[in-house]
Amino acid sequence: MTEKELCQAAMDMLERSYCPYSRFPVGAALECSDGTVFTGCNIENAAYGATVCAERTAIFKAVSEGRRDFVRIAVAGRSADYCVPCGTCRQVMLEFAPGLEVLCVNGAGDYEKYTLPQLLPHSFTL
Numbered sequence: 001m002t003e004k005e006l007c008q009a010a011m012d013m014l015e016r017s018y019c020p021y022s023r024f025p026v027g028a029a030l031e032c033s034d035g036t037v038f039t040g041c042n043i044e045n046a047a048y049g050a051t052v053c054a055e056r057t058a059i060f061k062a063v064s065e066g067r068r069d070f071v072r073i074a075v076a077g078r079s080a081d082y083c084v085p086c087g088t089c090r091q092v093m094l095e096f097a098p099g100l101e102v103l104c105v106n107g108a109g110d111y112e113k114y115t116l117p118q119l120l121p122h123s124f125t126l
């Protein structure tokens with residue numbers, strides 16, 4: 001899959017977002033080393049702290065299916081800014097895939113690419 005296609009897969013997930021509280025849809029598409037893609041969207045809750053971000057939805061779907069060999073993730077929003085992952089999602093990405101490439105997509109479908117050390121310097125691990 002090309003970078004553009006992975007970004008499109010993340011954008012397609014915006015439709016599935018459940019975000020009645022923030023009205024800020026996010027989609028994610030996570031690619032494994034063999035090309036398998038797990039998608040996710042943000043899923044909110046009336047008890048706000050129970051909300052799960054799009055990236056973690058995709059990562060937890062993949063891990064629960066026995067996969068941890070993540071290569072790239074695309075994260076898409078609808079705003080003009082590139083949709084960058086929150087701190088918690090960065091930490092979860094680091095747990096499974098320190099070499100992950102992160103494609104941050106804006107509402108126009110343009111994207112910027114980051115490494116995890118760029119997004120989460122001086123990170124905590126055990």
Ligand code: THU
Nearest residue numbers: 022024026042053054084085086
């Ligand atoms: N959100 C994500 O899905 N991913 C992020 O990395 C940042 C935030 C979601 C959570 C919430 O549903 C909405 O965006 C506003 O914070």
